[in-house]
Structures are given as C-alpha cells and as structure tokens.
Ligand SMILES: Nc1nc2c(ncn2[C@@H]2O[C@H](COP(=O)(O)OP(=O)(O)O)[C@@H](O)[C@H]2O)c(=O)[nH]1
C-alpha cells in the first residue's frame with residue numbers, strides 16, 4: 001500500500017530573469033512517454049540533443065521560453081536513474097497506460113516512490129491516463145481508484161485523459177504545460 005504525504009504548495013521556483021525550465025516525462029515502460037514526447041516536439045518545434053537509448057532530451061520553445069524536455073526510459077533498470085533528474089525538473093508529467101489494470105498497481109507504487117523525493121515537492125504534476133482510444137481503456141474513476149489518487153493531497157496536481165496515438169487531449173496537455181511554464185516566468 002502506498003501513501004502520499006502532505007506537501008507544501010509554494011510554486012515560485014526559478015530565479016527572476018531565468019528563461020529556462022525543465023519538463024520531465026516519467027511513467028512505466030510502454031505507457032506512451034516517447035509518443036507524447038514526439039507530439040510535444042512537433043507542436044513546440046522541438047530540437048533533439050543526441051539521443052541515447054535511456055534518455056531522450058529535447059529543447060522546446062514554449063511562449064518564447066526555452067524548455068528542456070527529458071523522456072527517460074521506464075523499465076525497472078532505468079528507473080534507478082530517474083532521481084538524477086528530479087532536482088532539475090520544474091514540471092512533471094507521469095503517464096499511464098489506462099488499459100493495463102495490472103500495471104496500474106505497479107505504476108501506483110512507482111509514482112508514490114517518485115513523489116517521496118523532496119526535490120519534487122513543489123513541482124506541478126500532470127498525470128495522464130493515456131490510450132483512451134483502446135477498447136479496454138479504464139474509466140477515469142477506476143484509474144483514480146487503482147492509483148490511490150484520492151490520497152494525493154497537498155501538491156499541485158491534476159489528471160487528464162488522452163490518446164497520444166490519435167492526439168486526443170493534446171491541446172489540454174499543451175494548455176496545462178503553457179500555464180505552468182508561464183507562472184514560472186513571473
Ligand atoms: N493505442 C494506443 N497506443 C499508444 C498510445 N500511446 C502510445 N501507444 C503505443 O504504445 C507503445 C509504447 O509507446 P511508447 O511511447 O514507446 O512508450 P514508452 O515506453 O513509455 O516511451 C507504442 O507501440 C505506441 O505506439 C495511445 O494513446 N493509444
């Protein structure tokens with residue numbers, strides 16, 4: 001059983017005048033991280049740094065603001081390097097495969113572990129229930145239940161449904177990211 005602890009909600013993070021922010025995309029392997037990354041890169045004119053098998057790093061321009069995006073592999077071995085990126089992350093997306101009920105309980109424990117890291121206490125979190133186009137996709141209420149999200153208190157978070165295959169929900173994701181990045185510019 002995983003528990004989410006209360007965390008304070010202070011959002012001003014970047015120093016005044018800083019024009020860089022960082023977007024970290026996490027989730028289990030096969031959840032859709034790289035597909036989401038590809039869509040965001042199209043929308044935000046992403047430029048890729050030399051990718052390697054474990055981490056793909058992109059530079060996006062969001063409202064004239066330079067944002068680094070990291071898409072890090074989510075298999076068990078590579079999850080060990082996730083914490084190396086927490087301190088640098090200013091916005092966090094955690095993506096789920098909404099048709100994989102068995103792995104949602106794994107995702108719950110993985111997300112719980114991620115959120116125990118104090119470096120992410122103030123980081124706005126967007127949880128994506130992906131693969132809504134598939135017939136076995138679970139409804140939002142079931143995903144919230146299986147993920148124990150009703151216990152996720154004291155932080156700036158939200159959940160949205162999407163299909164990165166069809167592009168459904170991408171506009172809402174873009175709006176959320178833009179809003180969070182804009183707040184960090186001030
Ligand atoms: N049906 C469907 N398949 C998806 C969706 N998003 C990703 N996929 C597929 O799921 C698989 C894993 O996606 P990928 O982005 O590589 O996952 P990652 O391991 O988290 O980076 C690929 O075959 C994708 O084409 C979606 O919204 N719907």
Ligand SMILES: [Mg+2]
Pocket residue numbers: 033034035073
């Ligand atoms: Mg990937």
